[in-house]
Amino acid sequence: MSQDVTRQDQRGNTSVTLKDIAIHAGVSRSTVSLVLRESPLVAERTRLKVQRSIKALGYVYNRGAATLRGSRTSTLGVVVYDIANPFFGAMVAGIDAALNREGYVSFLANSEDSPARQQRFLERMREHSVDGILLCPAEGTDPTLIDTIDNWGMACVQVLRHVAEPPFDYASANFHQGVCQAMDHLVGLGHRRIAFLGGHSEHSATRERWQGYKASLEHHQLTYQRSLRSTVTRCDGIVMIEQLMTESPAPTAVICHNDLVAFGAMLGLKRLGLIPGVDCAVIGTDDVEEASLSDPALTSIATHPYAIGEEAARLALRRIANPEGTREQVVLSPRLQIRNSCGAARPTSNVTLSNHAAGDHG
Amino acid sequence: MSQDVTRQDQRGNTSVTLKDIAIHAGVSRSTVSLVLRESPLVAERTRLKVQRSIKALGYVYNRGAATLRGSRTSTLGVVVYDIANPFFGAMVAGIDAALNREGYVSFLANSEDSPARQQRFLERMREHSVDGILLCPAEGTDPTLIDTIDNWGMACVQVLRHVAEPPFDYASANFHQGVCQAMDHLVGLGHRRIAFLGGHSEHSATRERWQGYKASLEHHQLTYQRSLRSTVTRCDGIVMIEQLMTESPAPTAVICHNDLVAFGAMLGLKRLGLIPGVDCAVIGTDDVEEASLSDPALTSIATHPYAIGEEAARLALRRIANPEGTREQVVLSPRLQIRNSCGAARPTSNVTLSNHAAGDHG
DNA sequence: GCTAACTTTTAGATCAATCTAAAAACAACC
DNA sequence: GGTTGTTTTTAGATTGATCTAAAAGTTAGC
Missing domain, CATH: 3.40.50.2300 (Response regulator)
Structure with missing residues (x-):
């Protein structure tokens, strides 16, 4: 080949275009474009010839150019x-x-x-x-x-x-359903005074949790209703549980907006000299990997991120x-991942680990 | 304005281009382009006129087109x-x-x-x-x-x-330095048998940790040298610590490849009926948010992600x-974040939380 | 009023693809 | 050989911004 088919950019990179391939393969730009997009219009012989040229010249598809004319950017x-x-x-x-x-x-x-x-x-x-x-x-x-x-x-x-x-x-x-599952679990364990540690922000994900809590209270005909609204970090969990546990009557269980709040709530209970899962049951939301790691291991509404x-x-x-x-x-639909924070079903050492190992994402 | 300056795409979206603005403002496409790129070549009066047209027509810069001619994509x-x-x-x-x-x-x-x-x-x-x-x-x-x-x-x-x-x-x-800091801390607490729970993968981040461990052993003239190589999940931490603690002599402290392994090691110690921080000190690497949450709170080499x-x-x-x-x-340079997993400096309830609240990223 | 030296603006080519509409190639049939 | 009908291929316009080189407009100096 005596012709110079490539050019160089300011950093010395060669830039091969459709035109270069067309020349190399002895066809038109249009045909090369059709081959690239796997059009059935192109004859088998031609396709192979063009594909060989594409390989030979080390062509790289330019999506910027394609976008300009086409409609998708991927x-x-x-x-x-x-x-x-x-x-x-x-x-x-x-x-x-x-x-x-x-x-x-x-x-x-x-x-x-x-x-x-x-x-x-x-x-x-x-x-x-x-x-x-x-x-x-x-x-x-x-x-x-x-x-x-x-x-x-x-x-x-x-x-x-x-x-x-x-x-x-x-x-x-389905956050509504998730909270209801947690409530059913707690009621099944005999709890009658269940509080809710929720978010204070005004958006659907917070609202749905509240509605689930209220609907479930009604469904189980529970008269104790207590909830706190706050931001949703571990610190907030500590603050909220400390306030709740000094009230009378205090709740026997709390459901938390997310796992971070639940971790905070458990820490807060310990600070008060209380034992999470014994003196007060705690349920989180999300079932993050760390939920199996806390002490006691956290029962959580698994939301499957x-x-x-x-x-x-x-x-x-x-x-x-x-x-x-x-x-x-x-x-x-969420699934309630039951561990030890609502009364030890199993000793700490049997914490389920296998379904939370790193890299295990379905 | 009697002329129709906009067109519609297949979904009914109007698409305003440089040309439309040029017509609206009574200048050339080139001038509009210069205004967009804040070139000092353009006279103040012209710039203002063009900017008004840009606003009036609701122009959106098309980076795809710009990329084709220019060299940066941002x-x-x-x-x-x-x-x-x-x-x-x-x-x-x-x-x-x-x-x-x-x-x-x-x-x-x-x-x-x-x-x-x-x-x-x-x-x-x-x-x-x-x-x-x-x-x-x-x-x-x-x-x-x-x-x-x-x-x-x-x-x-x-x-x-x-x-x-x-x-x-x-x-x-600097992983090398981080491990050395952890070693210094442990030696300062009186430990003489310090093991290393490391990664088995062959890349620089793993190698540097090993080298830090070895260099520090030499520096402190410690003769006990014991290390395990494995993948680096929580489960691996459990497996490795269980193997180590059944050896004789067993280590009195371990430094872990990351916090996950350290969490696993602490769980493993508990399974063996041992108390992390009392029967064996544990140090992790990374100082992830969850490090302050474990029991005992984990001392960790903060790598500031x-x-x-x-x-x-x-x-x-x-x-x-x-x-x-x-x-x-x-x-x-990493910084050793000292908590309770190497012998309780403070009771659990005083765990530092404030510097790990969500959203706090320096 | 003319030239020189700036400042500002612009026409037209260019980037690398896609798309349209028409041309070319090929086959089958009368 | 000419007509018809496919199957393939292609020329040329198009997309929207940038770049170059030249033109147009200003100002200053003599």
């Missing part, structure tokens, strides 16, 4: 509000796995529950023309945001929390493929 | 090997914060320590023409990969582990701005 934006929380780590792993199977890649942003940060990221995503957004809405998100994103031409799946009016695409756990991530990603891909399809809600 | 690829691990959650939060400040966004992938998955993702990143890569190399990564990425014209910063030959860009914690993430991202941005600059190694 990219998604993902917004979470606390990536440092192990729950979201598992969820992102699930998203990653589902997207990877379909050749998609995702931008990730951590809103830190700030609507302003969230907005900045979404606008950047728009400039990058992502095909869709997985949005765990920051607290205080304007409900019209979902419509706005839709008007931008991007599929939007709300995850864990929802702020818009139905119908919308949504993937989450990895599975939620997978479902959310798959729903987004469905919506991208069919933008006008009917909106879907994928709401997974 | 995107980065991030590869970690276990996003479900809280350590990486915190690290990714640090990366996100540093990139956000500079208008960058990042693609995230979870290699699950599979070089094949890692390779697939990197090739996708190449198609998307990211400006750089933050790579926590999967175990078994070919050392030439770093050069390959460099030849692709992308900045590559290795994070936590390094596989290439120097010089390279690298951000991590959030800060490592920030530093790695900033280093990548420096390298993108100056591709031919000299390679840098940013190696942060």
